[in-house]
Amino acid sequence: MLTQTVIFTPKSLSEALEVLNDKKPVVLAGGTDLLVQIKGGGIPPPRYIIAIDNIKALKGIKKNGRKVRIGALTTFEEILDSELLAKFAPHLLEASYEIGSPQIRARGTIGGNIMNASPAGDSIPPLFVLEAHLILQSIEGRRKVAISQFHTGPGKTIRRRDELLIGIEFEAGDKSSRYFFMRLGTRKALAIAKVSAAGMLNIKNGHIGKARIALGAVAPTVVYAHGAQDLLAGKSLSPEVALLVANAAQNDCHPIDDIRSQAEYRQAMVGVLVERGLMRIMNELNGDGQR
Ligand SMILES: Cc1cc2nc3c(=O)[nH]c(=O)nc-3n(C[C@H](O)[C@H](O)[C@H](O)COP(=O)(O)OP(=O)(O)OC[C@H]3O[C@@H](n4cnc5c(N)ncnc54)[C@H](O)[C@@H]3O)c2cc1C
The missing domain is CATH 3.30.43 (Uridine Diphospho-n-acetylenolpyruvylglucosamine Reductase; domain 2)
Incomplete structure (x- = not known):
């Protein structure tokens, strides 16, 4: 029936x-x-x-004090058009640009990408390194959950069925914050990531303070590369440090074989993406004379 x-x-x-x-x-x-x-x-x-697409309260990107808030219904096309996010989350724009095709970016929302809970969801590693919080609302009230605590496995989250994701919030960085997003798929467009990596480094006077690195598609959920993060703290970026950290990141994940790729290849590519991301930040800093 x-x-x-x-x-x-x-x-x-x-x-x-x-x-x-x-x-x-x-x-x-x-x-x-x-x-x-x-x-x-x-x-x-x-x-x-x-x-939910008629609910205006779920749309828009705003900054209030140091807090940046993205409505759950914001599409990837809108993220790509946002000057605010270009300034405070440029790596989220890099990730958004990689998603699907123009048609998918015009329909697909950041809330849907998070709630779909794929370990390969492209918006998730950038939000991990921003230490973003998800705002969930039900008739009983609101709660905020760190994105790193939200996913429990592929397609699984701690959302209750009476809750709606209404927005995503993170603290804006400053001039010392540098970001990257790198991803590898079978081809440029319309391919889900085999591996992805995002990074955020706070660098003052050439020294790294806080460092966050998140890896996508290499575990049942997006994960932080804790060993790599610990190695970065207090160091100055150099090709040697980038290589050391990239090797550590490989040991921070336990990928599997699936239809998109093989575990061994994914693990090797984690190192490549993290090294490239760190080298890009190093070159940017050399280029604008901050180091
Ligand atoms: C051809 C194609 C290519 C794609 N390429 C990529 C890609 O490159 N990278 C990538 O990451 N993804 C990709 N996707 C997947 C998809 O486009 C994204 O995950 C998109 O962001 C989903 O958003 P949506 O608004 O369409 O979600 P929907 O399909 O409407 O919803 C997805 C899930 O989230 C739940 N949900 C949605 N919004 C909320 C909310 N506010 N509160 C609670 N639950 C909610 C829904 O119930 C559902 O379970 C692709 C999809 C297609 C079809």
Whole structure:
């Protein structure tokens, strides 16, 4: 028997939260993951769907004091057009540019990318290195969860079914903050990452303070490269340090073989991407005379 799907199209956040509480529907944002999964039989047709694309409160990119907030419904096209994010999260723009195709970037949202919980989701490593927090809301209230605590496995998160991801928040860096995002896929467009790496270094007077490196598609969730981060702290960037840190990053992950790539290749490529990212930061600093 065919399942009849009921689709809710709330215009306000409060209306959406009521529906989420009453019916526990499946959330539909841009549909570029969900509709593919339903059509492909990966998930059964849901009894209830809530289409959230009319809710204005979930859109937009704002800065308030040092906090930058991205609405969950912000598309990758909008991220690429944002001067604010170009300044405070340039590596998120690099990642957004790699996603799908112009059509996918026009529909696909950052909230959907996070909630789909793929370890290869391109927006996730950049948000890890920003130490971003996710803002989840239900009729009972709001909670903030560090993105590094949110995913528990491929397709799995700690979201409750009555909660909506409403936005992503992070603290803006300053002139000492440098970023990179690097990714390897089968080809340039319309290919999911085999491996990705993002980095954030705070560098003052040539010395690295805080360092964050996150790796995508090499574990059941995106992970921090803790060994690599520890090695960077207090050092000055040089080709030797970049190589040392890249080797450490390889030991920070435990990839698997799957349809997209092999574990051994992924592990080797983690080193290549991290080394390239660090060398790029070093060259940028040499270029603008800050070191
Ligand atoms: C051809 C193609 C190429 C692609 N290429 C890439 C790529 O290169 N890199 C990449 O990372 N991804 C890629 N994707 C995957 C997809 O486009 C992204 O993950 C996109 O960001 C999903 O966003 P969406 O708004 O379409 O999410 P949807 O499909 O609407 O939703 C995805 C999941 O998130 C849930 N959800 C969405 N919004 C919320 C919310 N606010 N609160 C709670 N739950 C929510 C939904 O219930 C669903 O489970 C590709 C997809 C296609 C079809």
